Amino acid sequence: MAGKPTELQAVADLIRLGITPTMSVIPLFQASRKKHNLDTTKLFSLALGLQEPWYVSDVSFDAAAKTLTLNVDFRVGSRFAHPEAEGLHPVHDTVTKSLRHLNFFQHECYLEVRIPRVELPNGSVRQSEPEWVGKLDGFTLLFEAFVLAFAREMTFTAIAELLNISVHRVMAICRKYVDVAVAQADYSEVHAVAVDETSRARGHDYVTLVADSERRAVIFVTEGKDADAIKSFATDLAAHNGDPGDIESVSIDMSPAFIKGTTESLPNARITFDKFHVIKHASEAIDKMRRIEQKSDPELKGMRWKLLRNYDSLSREDRGEMDRLIAQLSVKRTARAWSYREQLREILNRKQINVVSTMLSQWCTNVMRSKVDPMKDVARMIRNHFDGVVAWSQTQQTNGFLEAINGLFQAAKRSARGYVRFSTIRTVIFLRLGKLDFTKINPYIQSLPT
Numbered sequence: 001m002a003g004k005p006t007e008l009q010a011v012a013d014l015i016r017l018g019i020t021p022t023m024s025v026i027p028l029f030q031a032s033r034k035k036h037n038l039d040t041t042k043l044f045s046l047a048l049g050l051q052e053p054w055y056v057s058d059v060s061f062d063a064a065a066k067t068l069t070l071n072v073d074f075r076v077g078s079r080f081a082h083p084e085a086e087g088l089h090p091v092h093d094t095v096t097k098s099l100r101h102l103n104f105f106q107h108e109c110y111l112e113v114r115i116p117r118v119e120l121p122n123g124s125v126r127q128s129e130p131e132w133v134g135k136l137d138g139f140t141l142l143f144e145a146f147v148l149a150f151a152r153e154m155t156f157t158a159i160a161e162l163l164n165i166s167v168h169r170v171m172a173i174c175r176k177y178v179d180v181a182v183a184q185a186d187y188s189e190v191h192a193v194a195v196d197e198t199s200r201a202r203g204h205d206y207v208t209l210v211a212d213s214e215r216r217a218v219i220f221v222t223e224g225k226d227a228d229a230i231k232s233f234a235t236d237l238a239a240h241n242g243d244p245g246d247i248e249s250v251s252i253d254m255s256p257a258f259i260k261g262t263t264e265s266l267p268n269a270r271i272t273f274d275k276f277h278v279i280k281h282a283s284e285a286i287d288k289m290r291r292i293e294q295k296s297d298p299e300l301k302g303m304r305w306k307l308l309r310n311y312d313s314l315s316r317e318d319r320g321e322m323d324r325l326i327a328q329l330s331v332k333r334t335a336r337a338w339s340y341r342e343q344l345r346e347i348l349n350r351k352q353i354n355v356v357s358t359m360l361s362q363w364c365t366n367v368m369r370s371k372v373d374p375m376k377d378v379a380r381m382i383r384n385h386f387d388g389v390v391a392w393s394q395t396q397q398t399n400g401f402l403e404a405i406n407g408l409f410q411a412a413k414r415s416a417r418g419y420v421r422f423s424t425i426r427t428v429i430f431l432r433l434g435k436l437d438f439t440k441i442n443p444y445i446q447s448l449p450t
Contacts, residue, residue: 044070048101048111053078054130061107068104072113080118080128089118092125099133100165101140108164111140135180135441136173145444147173151431175427181436187212187219187242192249194274195233195258197225200425207425208233213251217435221426230261253277254385273388275348281378282341283308288374289337299325300334307338337372344378348392356393360386 041056050056053075060069079088094114101109118128134144150159151174160167192213197206208229210220219240220233234244250269252258254277262269286307294300303325306318314322329335340363347359360382367379382389430436438445 048072066107068107068109070101070109070111072111074114074116078116080116082118082120082126082128084124084126085120085122089120089128091116092119093117095127097133098138099140100138100143102142102146103163134173136169136176138169139173141442142444144173144177145442148177148431148438148442148445171424171427174431175423177438177441178427178430178434178436180441181438182430182434184440185219185240185436187237187240190214190219190237190242191246192251193219193233193247194251195230195262196253197255200422207422207429209429211433213249215435218429218433221429223422225255226257227261227264230258231265234265254381254388259385270391271388272391273385275392278348278378278382278389278392279341279345281381282344282375285372285374285378286334286337286341289372290334292374293332293334297332300332303334307334311342333372336370337375340367340370340372340375348389351393353390353393357386357390360390 040059044056044059045054048056048070050072054072055075056070057073058071060071061067062069079090081088094116097113097115099111099113101111103109113130113133115130115133116128117125119125132141134141136144147159147163147170150162151170154162156167156170156174159170163170190212194211194213195208197208199205200207206223206225208220208222208225209218210233211218220236222229222232237244237247244266245268247266247269249272250262250266251272251274252262254273259271262271287304290300290304290307294303303321306314306322311319311322325332325335326338327335329339343363344360347356347363350356350359364379364383367375370376
């Protein structure tokens with residue numbers, strides 16, 4: 001199977017023989033053999049891309065079961081390599097393995113392969129598998145690559161139904177590839193990370209994600225969202241050629257646990273509190289003020305989403321309503337809360353750290369002197385984490401992309417009707433959001449769409 005074969009090669013061979021792909025393929029092979037004087041087994045050897053000493057020794061087709069079985073053998077007298085000893089070694093005996101391969105048109109295709117067990121110079125006997133045997137028992141590399149390509153877009157259940165294998169086998173393939181790829185990952189060049197948590201179930205059951213801010217790829221997943229999650233990441237980083245002391249910047253929310261964990265486990269990291277988290281708190285304060293004020297002011301009912309959305313994204317009609325509300329700053333505290341958020345957004349968009357520091361300090365003073373109590377909580381929070389908030393103007397480091405990643409994971413979780421085990425959650429996150437390099441494990445993967 002050298003040269004990254006695809007089914008297109010097999011289709012091309014059939015067309016050259018005058019065989020229409022929509023017709024019943026196997027019976028026509030027999031007719032084609034007589035007409036073109038071509039051995040069916042040689043044709044399938046060519047379609048599979050087999051190289052000496054491997055060849056297809058027999059072909060059987062079950063029309064009722066819609067299965068095609070190809071018996072794969074090796075030439076008598078062949079010798080095979082084994083990683084435990086240099087050179088080629090004689091065959092001691094063989095074992096037969098059944099491997100699921102890509103479907104041949106509408107037929108499930110299985111390879112019955114006679115696997116040699118070779119005798120090494122030290123007298124031990126070891127199995128020598130062909131390079132195209134999959135990483136999980138019972139599949140070829142090309143079939144596993146096909147599963148991985150689907151898994152980036154589809155649920156495990158949908159893939160299982162499409163390929164007629166158990167969902168547990170689909171999950172096992174994906175988990176195997178993720179585990180191997182993560183184990184091989186090198187984090188020596190990671191210097192800035194973003195940390196966030198996502199819910200794995202209803203209630204307060206969370207997992208913590210750590211992403212490389214430069215590559216925008218998840219590099220660590222663990223259960224919980226406490227300081228130990230950051231400690232576990234530091235340990236994992238060291239195990240992948242990284243150094244916790246080399247982490248220069250960490251973007252987190254204002255979780256005391258994450259702050260504690262970062263301070264203890266990533267000693268040289270400058271903490272940045274993501275601008276988007278700060279604005280999020282300000283938006284929540286607007287909504288709290290609106291709910292309080294609308295009890296005595298019916299004009300505020302139905303204004304929630306207009307207040308929370310970006311003004312520029314509003315329709316002309318909604319902007320008109322907002323303009324009428326903003327014009328009443330002196331009498332409506334909700335309008336003042338909205339104005340404070342927009343001022344905060346403008347301050348955090350500036351680049352000069354001294355300007356941001358001065359303006360943010362004055363903003364906090366103005367808010368604390370106002371009667372917009374929910375926004376005062378935001379001002380207190382900013383004062384308590386002032387350096388981290390101001391650091392945004394220099395680092396511009398955000399975990400907003402982690403919020404997007406979180407959304408993708410939650411969407412995948414909903415489509416799969418929830419993931420129960422942490423191992424499955426970890427597999428899905430890395431598979432879709434880890435930007436893992438599977439080509440070192442399976443060279444066929446890069447030839448398939450991602």
